[in-house]
Amino acid sequence: SKGTYEFYMLKEISEQPSVLRHLDQFYLDDKGEPQIDKAILTALAQADRLYIFAAGTSYHAGLVGQALLEHLTDLPTEVGLASEAGYHFPMMSKHPFFIFLSQSGETADSRVVLQEALKRKIPCLTLTNVPNSTLAREADYTMSLEAGPEIAVASTKAYTAQVALEAILAKALGEQLGKQKARDFSLRTNLALAAEGIEEVISDQKRLEQLAQKYLIPSRNAFYIGRGIDYPLALEAALKLKEVSYIQTEGFAAAELKHGTISLIEQGTPVIALINDPVTSDLMRGNIQEVVARGASVITIASKELAKPNDDLVLPQLDYYLRPLVSVVVSQLLAYFASKDKGLDVDKPRNLAKSVTVE
Numbered sequence: 306s307k308g309t310y311e312f313y314m315l316k317e318i319s320e321q322p323s324v325l326r327h328l329d330q331f332y333l334d335d336k337g338e339p340q341i342d343k344a345i346l347t348a349l350a351q352a353d354r355l356y357i358f359a360a361g362t363s364y365h366a367g368l369v370g371q372a373l374l375e376h377l378t379d380l381p382t383e384v385g386l387a388s389e390a391g392y393h394f395p396m397m398s399k400h401p402f403f404i405f406l407s408q409s410g411e412t413a414d415s416r417v418v419l420q421e422a423l424k425r426k427i428p429c430l431t432l433t434n435v436p437n438s439t440l441a442r443e444a445d446y447t448m449s450l451e452a453g454p455e456i457a458v459a460s461t462k463a464y465t466a467q468v469a470l471e472a473i474l475a476k477a478l479g480e481q482l483g484k485q486k487a488r489d490f491s492l493r494t495n496l497a498l499a500a501e502g503i504e505e506v507i508s509d510q511k512r513l514e515q516l517a518q519k520y521l522i523p524s525r526n527a528f529y530i531g532r533g534i535d536y537p538l539a540l541e542a543a544l545k546l547k548e549v550s551y552i553q554t555e556g557f558a559a560a561e562l563k564h565g566t567i568s569l570i571e572q573g574t575p576v577i578a579l580i581n582d583p584v585t586s587d588l589m590r591g592n593i594q595e596v597v598a599r600g601a602s603v604i605t606i607a608s609k610e611l612a613k614p615n616d617d618l619v620l621p622q623l624d625y626y627l628r629p630l631v632s633v634v635v636s637q638l639l640a641y642f643a644s645k646d647k648g649l650d651v652d653k654p655r656n657l658a659k660s661v662t663v664e
């Protein structure tokens with residue numbers, strides 16, 4: 306039940322710190338080392354390339370997983386939209402390994418890819434929130450997202466669980482492959498920091514509601530921009546905002562705006578800028594100036610060590626690759642309030658169903 310929450314979406318957003326703590330308990334041992342089925346690790350360690358397939362929000366979680374997996378395992382990792390790969394199968398390496406991400410485990414588009422992969426004897430692992438689902442049963446291997454039932458149509462806690470589980474998998478595989486980076490990556494510390502960071506963001510929700518009311522609700526359109534790990538985050542943030550608030554929102558690699566889309570910026574167009582990438586943060590500040598100069602109303606969200614005095618929201622310290630775990634919650638809450646304060650049915654946006662069982 307929703308308990309004291311007005312909508313499932315807010316309940317599920319609020320559950321994210323406990324989802325991360327539960328994943329620690331479920332997958333890590335006393336020393337904080339990942340405990341993963343030996344058969345899965347052995348199969349993964351034989352791969353020369355990883356392929357992640359998913360749809361929607363799960364696809365966006367896959368893009369973060371790609372960065373995590375490549376960083377901690379040095380294995381080239383590709384991410385594909387299941388709906389595209391199913392009928393236009395990508396070129397494969399010699400020893401591919403497929404990872405499917407699906408909250409429901411019932412997404413028909415992903416199932417097409419899975420069926421084709423099984424025919425080709427490619428080993429397949431499904432990460433899903435529904436252990437008995439079709440994609441879990443049909444794959445060679447499966448792991449549970451452990452996020453608890455997700456009722457709201459807009460996916461929130463399943464995304465954070467997917468990113469966290471990808472980090473767990475990346476560390477385990479990296480260690481299996483003898484990578485020092487993987488041994489040095491403290492999952493326990495980072496998952497705990499992420500859980501605390503999410504709590505901080507949630508306790509600041511009144512401020513996020515005010516930002517949504519001031520900048521988003523009056524607008525027909527909006528942009529999220531980011532670079533590095535903030536680019537896939539911008540895609541997810543934009544999907545969340547548009548699907549529940551009906552404000553047309555695009556997520557953009559910040560430097561790409563000037564290659565065309567900047568012509569859409571008008572006086573007052575809301576642009577939410579994510580600044581979590583130390584490598585490109587100065588360039589990002591320049592990209593923000595470009596849209597400010599065209600009249601955009603910019604909301605800046607920055608990691609503590611990159612923050613400037615006028616930033617709208619400062620996020621606590623966290624490993625670079627896991628920053629989406631906290632930043633995404635900002636975008637979930639902005640989307641939630643933009644929808645709720647417009648009087649919309651937050652949990653059931655029009656034209657959508659919770660699981661998409663048609664291709």
Ligand code: F6R
Pocket residue numbers: 360361362363364406407408409410411412415458459460461544545548660661
């Ligand atoms: C968006 C959303 C969808 C799903 C997509 C895949 O909030 O929920 O984009 O992420 O339909 O669904 P699953 O993960 O069940 O395969």
